Amino acid sequence: MSCELTQRFVPGYMDGELDLVRTIEMEAHLKDCPVCAQKLENQQEVRFALRRSSLAYSAPAVLRDRIQSSLRASRWVGAQKRKFKWPSLHIWQWAGAVAALALFSFSGWQFTARLRAPSSDQRIAAEVFSSHVRSLEADHLMDVISTDQHTVKPWFDAKLDFSPPVEDLASDGYPLVGGRLDYIENREVAALIYQRREHFINVFVWPNPTGSNSTQPIESRQGYNFMRWSRGGFQCWAVSDVGAADLAKFVRLLENYNSSESK
Numbered sequence: 001m002s003c004e005l006t007q008r009f010v011p012g013y014m015d016g017e018l019d020l021v022r023t024i025e026m027e028a029h030l031k032d033c034p035v036c037a038q039k040l041e042n043q044q045e046v047r048f049a050l051r052r053s054s055l056a057y058s059a060p061a062v063l064r065d066r067i068q069s070s071l072r073a074s075r076w077v078g079a080q081k082r083k084f085k086w087p088s089l090h091i092w093q094w095a096g097a098v099a100a101l102a103l104f105s106f107s108g109w110q111f112t113a114r115l116r117a118p119s120s121d122q123r124i125a126a127e128v129f130s131s132h133v134r135s136l137e138a139d140h141l142m143d144v145i146s147t148d149q150h151t152v153k154p155w156f157d158a159k160l161d162f163s164p165p166v167e168d169l170a171s172d173g174y175p176l177v178g179g180r181l182d183y184i185e186n187r188e189v190a191a192l193i194y195q196r197r198e199h200f201i202n203v204f205v206w207p208n209p210t211g212s213n214s215t216q217p218i219e220s221r222q223g224y225n226f227m228r229w230s231r232g233g234f235q236c237w238a239v240s241d242v243g244a245a246d247l248a249k250f251v252r253l254l255e256n257y258n259s260s261e262s263k
């Protein structure tokens with residue numbers, strides 16, 4: 001090893017950073033070359049002197065912590081920068097992604113628009129619900145109080161421009177207790193009131209001549225159950241706080257009466 005190379009490696013040798021081969025070559029040269037050996041000795045003395053003297057200054061713990069945390073932060077930022085890479089896509093792939101995003105936003109907008117504008121059924125459900133609650137709270141459950149369908153039906157016939165089907169289901173555990181005029185979607189409707197133990201069931205009925213016979217599944221809202229069905233040219237909604245099974249059974253009974261009547 002040359003003197004020039006040896007002297008360039010001195011700091012690394014003192015810090016123990018050279019590999020084994022380089023270290024052996026250095027030591028061989030230093031043994032034979034007093035000039036290089038002297039240079040090494042001088043540098044070691046400077047190092048010891050610096051460590052011993054008042055020049056040596058230990059950084060306060062606060063400063064050390066601040067430097068270390070700022071190093072950690074810059075390493076973290078660097079790692080995040082390395083992590084995020086724009087996917088390398090072809091132009092048509094980008095176009096597809098943009099189109100998909102646009103379509104997604106559009107359907108999202110349509111979906112929200114649908115939510116904002118309630119359907120006719122949602123509006124009716126809201127009216128049926130509030131009408132039922134109001135009838136129980138405002139002590140205006142019935143205009144005609146009678147358990148006799150032959151009293152209730154003529155009463156409706158005299159007040160309405162249609163003749164709603166009125167059935168008593170007392171023998172099935174759902175006695176008819178009365179009737180009331182009500183309004184759903186700005187039209188007068190018949191409200192039939194039935195009782196199931198200590199619960200009331202409001203049945204709203206209005207003509208729907210074009211509607212085909214159908215029954216919708218039971219729905220729940222704020223502790224009340226709803227069912228709507230179409231039979232014999234009438235649209236019917238039942239609402240109550242009775243259990244879902246009780247209401248479904250009740251509706252099934254009414255449907256059977258209505259369809260046997262319309263035959």
Ligand SMILES: [Zn+2]
Pocket residue numbers: 002003004006029033034035036037
């Ligand atoms: Zn030398």
